[in-house]
Amino acid sequence: DGSIVTSERSQRSTFIFMTTDSTSYSFVQAPVLYPNGTLQFAANPNAFGVFTVRVYLKDDGGTLYRGTDQSNILETRITLSRIQETAAADVYVQNWTVPESHFIGQRELFFSDLVFPTLPPNLAFFSLQIETVNVSSGDSTFAKYLNTLPQITSEGYLAISLTPFAFGTTNFTIRWSARSSESISTVLADRRSDWYFSLTILPVNNAPTFEVNATSIARLLLLEQDECSTEFPCILENFVINVLTGANISGGPKGEDWGERNQLLSFIVLPTYLNPLGVISSSIDTLGTLNISFPDHWNGEATIMLVLVDNGGNENGGQNNSTNVVQAKVNPNIPPVFDLSETVLIYIEAKIAKTYNAIILQNISTGQITNSKIR
Numbered sequence: 001d002g003s004i005v006t007s008e009r010s011q012r013s014t015f016i017f018m019t020t021d022s023t024s025y026s027f028v029q030a031p032v033l034y035p036n037g038t039l040q041f042a043a044n045p046n047a048f049g050v051f052t053v054r055v056y057l058k059d060d061g062g063t064l065y066r067g068t069d070q071s072n073i074l075e076t077r078i079t080l081s082r083i084q085e086t087a088a089a090d091v092y093v094q095n096w097t098v099p100e101s102h103f104i105g106q107r108e109l110f111f112s113d114l115v116f117p118t119l120p121p122n123l124a125f126f127s128l129q130i131e132t133v134n135v136s137s138g139d140s141t142f143a144k145y146l147n148t149l150p151q152i153t154s155e156g157y158l159a160i161s162l163t164p165f166a167f168g169t170t171n172f173t174i175r176w177s178a179r180s181s182e183s184i185s186t187v188l189a190d191r192r193s194d195w196y197f198s199l200t201i202l203p204v205n206n207a208p209t210f211e212v213n214a215t216s217i218a219r220l221l222l223l224e225q226d227e228c229s230t231e232f233p234c235i236l237e238n239f240v241i242n243v244l245t246g247a248n249i250s251g252g253p254k255g256e257d258w259g260e261r262n263q264l265l266s267f268i269v270l271p272t273y274l275n276p277l278g279v280i281s282s283s284i285d286t287l288g289t290l291n292i293s294f295p296d297h298w299n300g301e302a303t304i305m306l307v308l309v310d311n312g313g314n315e316n317g318g319q320n321n322s323t324n325v326v327q328a329k330v331n332p333n334i335p336p337v338f339d340l341s342e343t344v345l346i347y348i349e350a351k352i353a354k355t356y357n358a359i360i361l362q363n364i365s366t367g368q369i370t371n372s373k374i375r
Contacts, residue, residue, distance in 0.1 A: 011059040016070075018054040031078065043080055051078045093196045099316045100204035101162040137172040141253035145170045145201065152176060160199075165247040167203040168256045171196065203256075205318030206246025208265055208310045212324050213241050216290065220328040225299045227330075228292055230281070239290035240267070245310060246319075263310040270305040274298060280328070292328075299332040338364040 015033040029042035031053055057071040135149045143149075145168060147161040158174070174195045216239045228234035245260040252258045267284035274280065278295035280302055285291070292304075309321045 008059075008061060011061045013057050013059045016056055016058050018073075041078070051080070052076075053078060093198075095198045095200070097200040097202060098162070099202045100167045101164055101201075102204065102206065103164060133174065133176045135172055135174055137170065139170045139172070142170045142172055144253045145199070150174055150197075162201060165206065165249055165258050166252060166256075167201040167258065168252050168254055169198070169200045171198045173197070202316050203312075203318075204316045205310070205312035205314060205320050206260060207319035207322045208243070208245050208260075208263075208308050209322055210240050210243045210306075210308050210324065212306070212326055213238050217326055220304075220326060223294075223328065223330045225330055225333040226297060228294050229296055230293050233281070233291050233293035236290040236292070238288055240284060240288040240306070240308075240324075243288065243308065246312065260310070260312055263312050265308060265310050268307040268309060270307065272302050272304055274300075274302065280304065294328075294330055297333075299330045301327065301329045304328055336364070 013035070015035070017031050017033065027041055028044055029040070031039060031041040033039050033055055052075060054073050054075050056073045059069050061067060061069050063069050133152050137143075145163055145166050147163050150158055150160045150172065152158060152174070174193075174197070176193055176195075216236050219236065223234070243265065245263050245265070247259045248261075249259045251261075257263075266286075269282040269284060269290075272280040274295060277298050280292065280294055282290060282292035282304065284306065294302075304326050306324045306326065307321055308323075312318060312320050314320050
């Protein structure tokens with residue numbers, strides 16, 4: 001049918017290119033194939049690699065009545081050869097602040113959070129192959145702050161392990177070089193970067209620790225009623241032992257109190273209320289001696305909470321106190337008791353006055369539990 005042939009001859013045809021996502025960083029102008037067969041594109045400086053593109057011819061005749069408006073898809077490759085050159089250099093300064101670590105473990109900083117002017121936006125870090133990593137520092141004490149030297153992980157993290165309980169400020173430089181994979185398009189042929197880090201480790205207070213003497217714990221369970229009275233309180237020496245500050249290690253290289261040995265410690269004994277009779281009054285001095293008294297004539301069991309506090313504060317999630325709980329038992333007063341040994345009959349003869357002596361009492365007890373006084 002001549003009319004149909006005439007109609008299709010008037011159609012307009014266009015070459016359509018399909019490229020991979022990686023070409024967006026490799027070409028300033030994406031590849032275009034003109035009707036006269038000319039392929040035109042503009043590559044980014046330093047881009048290299050092999051790129052597969054697909055092309056087909058599409059007309060504007062549509063697809064009505066099962067028509068077809070495009071040709072078969074053909075593939076071609078564009079190869080951009082790499083020119084060996086001196087690696088470009090990035091210089092980046094990062095101030096990194098982290099809290100003190102109380103265990104051996106890694107802290108990580110993701111590289112995508114850093115801004116490098118020479119890197120294209122959204123560049124995937126894994127498209128780079130790290131070749132060398134060197135760590136140095138102008139601070140001679142730098143290594144004392146780190147348990148292991150910084151490393152660059154394959155996921156694009158800067159991994160750093162801090163010395164437990166260390167805090168202070170130091171600095172270091174990471175010089176690394178990388179190159180792009182041959183199969184991935186990128187504007188980076190080779191790359192060398194110098195990253196200068198100022199590392200500030202914030203102090204995090206560690207709770208002090210102490211123990212209660214086992215002998216003292218047992219003694220508090222054997223108290224007599226009114227033995228530790230308001231007028232005559234009981235005194236237990238060496239009641240608390242092994243009193244230590246939080247970290248208990250040596251100091252830092254620049255005079256930092258890593259061991260927290262300069263902190264001031266004090267004990268607080270929380271009041272135990274025995275309503276309506278009163279309150280247990282107690283205190284612990286700097287030598288660990290307990291001074292304790294109970295309301296007069298009171299007996300029973302009570303819980304006493306001891307708190308050791310330092311002056312290191314609780315900033316950055318720190319802890320400045322620890323507690324121990326002890327039990328006290330005051331045994332009730334037992335009334336005195338006695339027994340009669342026998343019944344005695346006394347006969348008085350007429351006209352004669354006579355006195356008879358007989359021991360009739362036995363098992364006499366005051367009822368008190370025998371304890372040596374602790375005053």
